[in-house]
Amino acid sequence: MAPAMSGTLGASSVAALRPCAGRRAQPAASSVAPRGSGALRCSRGVRWEAERGRGRLVRVRCDAAVAEKPTEEEAAGEEFEYQAEVSRLMDLIVHSLYSHKEVFLRELVSNASDALDKLRFLGVTDSSLLADGGELEIRIKPDPDAGTITITDTGVGMTKDELKDCLGTIAQSGTSKFLKALKENKDLGSDNGLIGQFGVGFYSAFLVAEKVVVSTKSPKSDKQYVWEAVADSSSYVIKEETDPEKMLTRGTQITLFLRPDDKYEFADPSRIQGLVKNYSQFVSFPIYTWQEKSRTVEVEEEEETKEGEEATEGEKQKKKKTITEKYWDWELANETKPIWMRNPKEIEKTEYNEFYKKTFNEFLDPLAHTHFTTEGEVEFRSVLYVPGMAPLSNEEIMNPKTKNIRLYVKRVFISDDFDGELFPRYLSFVKGVVDSNDLPLNVSREILQESRIVRIMRKRLVRKTFDMIEEIAEKEDKEDYKKFWESFGKFIKLGCIEDTGNHKRLAPLLRFYSSKNEADAISLDQYVENMPESQKAIYYIATDSLQSAKTAPFLEKLVQKDIEVLYLVEPIDEVAIQNLQTYKEKKFVDISKEDLELGDEEEENKETKQEFTLLCDWVKQQLGDKVAKVQISKRLSSSPCVLVSGKFGWSANMERLMKAQTLGDTSSLEFMRGRRIFEINPDHPIIKDLNAACKNEPESTEAKRAIELLYEAALISSGYTPESPAELGGKIYEMMAIALGGRWGRSDTGEAEATGEASLEADSSEGTVTEVIEPSEVRPESDPWRD
Numbered sequence: 001m002a003p004a005m006s007g008t009l010g011a012s013s014v015a016a017l018r019p020c021a022g023r024r025a026q027p028a029a030s031s032v033a034p035r036g037s038g039a040l041r042c043s044r045g046v047r048w049e050a051e052r053g054r055g056r057l058v059r060v061r062c063d064a065a066v067a068e069k070p071t072e073e074e075a076a077g078e079e080f081e082y083q084a085e086v087s088r089l090m091d092l093i094v095h096s097l098y099s100h101k102e103v104f105l106r107e108l109v110s111n112a113s114d115a116l117d118k119l120r121f122l123g124v125t126d127s128s129l130l131a132d133g134g135e136l137e138i139r140i141k142p143d144p145d146a147g148t149i150t151i152t153d154t155g156v157g158m159t160k161d162e163l164k165d166c167l168g169t170i171a172q173s174g175t176s177k178f179l180k181a182l183k184e185n186k187d188l189g190s191d192n193g194l195i196g197q198f199g200v201g202f203y204s205a206f207l208v209a210e211k212v213v214v215s216t217k218s219p220k221s222d223k224q225y226v227w228e229a230v231a232d233s234s235s236y237v238i239k240e241e242t243d244p245e246k247m248l249t250r251g252t253q254i255t256l257f258l259r260p261d262d263k264y265e266f267a268d269p270s271r272i273q274g275l276v277k278n279y280s281q282f283v284s285f286p287i288y289t290w291q292e293k294s295r296t297v298e299v300e301e302e303e304e305t306k307e308g309e310e311a312t313e314g315e316k317q318k319k320k321k322t323i324t325e326k327y328w329d330w331e332l333a334n335e336t337k338p339i340w341m342r343n344p345k346e347i348e349k350t351e352y353n354e355f356y357k358k359t360f361n362e363f364l365d366p367l368a369h370t371h372f373t374t375e376g377e378v379e380f381r382s383v384l385y386v387p388g389m390a391p392l393s394n395e396e397i398m399n400p401k402t403k404n405i406r407l408y409v410k411r412v413f414i415s416d417d418f419d420g421e422l423f424p425r426y427l428s429f430v431k432g433v434v435d436s437n438d439l440p441l442n443v444s445r446e447i448l449q450e451s452r453i454v455r456i457m458r459k460r461l462v463r464k465t466f467d468m469i470e471e472i473a474e475k476e477d478k479e480d481y482k483k484f485w486e487s488f489g490k491f492i493k494l495g496c497i498e499d500t501g502n503h504k505r506l507a508p509l510l511r512f513y514s515s516k517n518e519a520d521a522i523s524l525d526q527y528v529e530n531m532p533e534s535q536k537a538i539y540y541i542a543t544d545s546l547q548s549a550k551t552a553p554f555l556e557k558l559v560q561k562d563i564e565v566l567y568l569v570e571p572i573d574e575v576a577i578q579n580l581q582t583y584k585e586k587k588f589v590d591i592s593k594e595d596l597e598l599g600d601e602e603e604e605n606k607e608t609k610q611e612f613t614l615l616c617d618w619v620k621q622q623l624g625d626k627v628a629k630v631q632i633s634k635r636l637s638s639s640p641c642v643l644v645s646g647k648f649g650w651s652a653n654m655e656r657l658m659k660a661q662t663l664g665d666t667s668s669l670e671f672m673r674g675r676r677i678f679e680i681n682p683d684h685p686i687i688k689d690l691n692a693a694c695k696n697e698p699e700s701t702e703a704k705r706a707i708e709l710l711y712e713a714a715l716i717s718s719g720y721t722p723e724s725p726a727e728l729g730g731k732i733y734e735m736m737a738i739a740l741g742g743r744w745g746r747s748d749t750g751e752a753e754a755t756g757e758a759s760l761e762a763d764s765s766e767g768t769v770t771e772v773i774e775p776s777e778v779r780p781e782s783d784p785w786r787d
Helices: 072-076 086-096 103-125 160-166 174-184 201-207 260-266 269-279 349-360 452-473 479-498 500-509 524-530 546-550 553-560 573-580 606-611 613-626 652-659 667-673 685-696 701-717 725-740 748-766
Strands: 005-010 039-041 047-052 057-063 138-143 148-153 209-217 224-230 237-240 251-258 287-302 318-332 368-374 380-386 405-409 412-415 431-436 537-542 565-568 586-590 629-632 641-645 676-680
Touching (some): 103 148, 103 251, 103 412, 349 368, 349 380, 380 452, 452 500, 479 573, 553 641, 565 573, 573 586, 606 613, 613 685
Parallel strands (some): 138 287, 405 431, 537 565, 537 586, 629 676
Antiparallel strands (some): 039 047, 224 237, 287 318
16 A cells, blocks of 8 residues: 555635545545535545534545555456476576586486376386387487487377476476376376486587477377477477378487487497496486497308319319307396395395496495495485595595585486585595485485485484494404504595584594503403593604604603503694594693693602703703793603603694695794693713712703704604704714724824824825726627627
């Protein structure tokens, strides 16, 4: 309703009102309400209301949009139909809907499969429909010379009206219409094997064809009709087939006249065979393609007669010869059956392995497989495999776009190009097939839309994958899980970093070497079981190799106390453990960081601490800003000193890894490096000597040099990289010269005599000319070329 207009006017002005603009003015007597009336009306339905107020003022209200008695037609409004520019719509369907031209064959084969499914279904109640039509099959015949592809099925076919309805109406799905009729007739039930749903798949033929001819014969009609259309046209032609040679018993034959640019690619028989195997391998009807084959045959040929000899025809000898003959014949393209459609109890392990090898072109048997059906809110079938070995190419490792999961909708291949929609990146090594009858696909049937259904599918696929991996881990034969861990252990560790929601399922799968198990990796469950009751944490050390972990000075006190330490020797290990934080309510503790608590340690000897307090201050003064502080160590027993990292900074191993990053941020190195604490072992002879030097001769140059060298040595043994390796080498050579100088009675005179004798021998050798004989000049007496 339009807003009403109201105002206050004088009594004399009422007579002059002109309520209907654009109309001829009415007499004043008809325009003013009679006495006692409070309303005025005009011929266009505009209503004036006048209310007499105090004095001579009259209040007038105009409801300009209110009709007195609106009709039903006016209230409802006029109804219009959308109009479409057919040529533009066809252009969008053909050129903007599909990403790849090759999908035209998938769409046309799916249509043929639906036609066969419809006929099979209708033939249950009317067997006459299946008479005289041959087997239910699809045949595809490419002709490279003519540049055509002919797709023939023995399905239900179409009448003239159905041709206009299905092919002449864009987005009119014959399959959807058929399913709707089945649902309305509950006695017939329903058929979930039908593929079509959008009604635009047929027009994908124009991706590669400049002209399409459809010849079809329905068992309901005695006549055969031909539908013909040209690309980029808004019209089509339907005519009756009159050529006896082109008559069909039943079904549909589609002939594509390929564009010049696509003729050489899609008229190739091997290319067509590959597309069928990729997209329509698991269609429930046999698909035959026209292929060139070869065979060996024996032929007879006449022997040549010698010159001067004549032989009669009867005397001529015939010789048999084997030659290779080429010929054309039909070949079944979809031999592999969809194993996921069968009952798992009826399938042998060898069948699963063969299906895996054929589908994914593998040569090794998988380590494990799982076959399951999910029902309820989302219904789908799936077979998943753990490969027998890791990918050979580094590009496939940790790549979320691997083509390992093949998605099918009603056994028709849709896509294997996913970016983490169905599986997270850390499970990208898992291979398998997923088949659903109803997925949220785009019209092109290529893109899986993001929706709640997809998230539910992903969650269930991940859960089933974990169940499969756990079965390998729980086997009595540990070799299978050892193979799995060697191949895919990095993927599981990556999952600890990226998927916090599944930490409880990922952590039991981890395996690490330890100070008590250096030959075989152990699980975290085994570590916790072997822990003494007094131990409150899980200890680990991160290094670059197993050997450096074994010899690290941080381990000395823990090994003495029989505390097991995990060895993290791969670059990803430390980050994965830091993301886990705890396991079974026990924290992970890095033994290379400060404030290490071993649980049952004895009280420190206060006298020892007081005795070495002066030494700690003196060493800190000599090292300056290189270390944050110097303190007595709780973790050393045989080494003189060690360099530990701060509680909240990077460890030595992490610092080494971050420096090695190609695109690393050098500005963050100083910030994240954290402080370094220099810990000394008061029981070591070197520390005791330095303590004496601190008390007796604190300005000793040799003592200060010893502290510098001690710090550099601790830097290396603790896993850090020295800032100047050459300078460190010079200090070591200098200390060696001091330690070794004169120990074995070396004298300068002996060196001079040796140098003089060597020069005399050199001078005498200058006067003698030595004859050099090349190896090629030395010849034995038996050499025939010897002079």
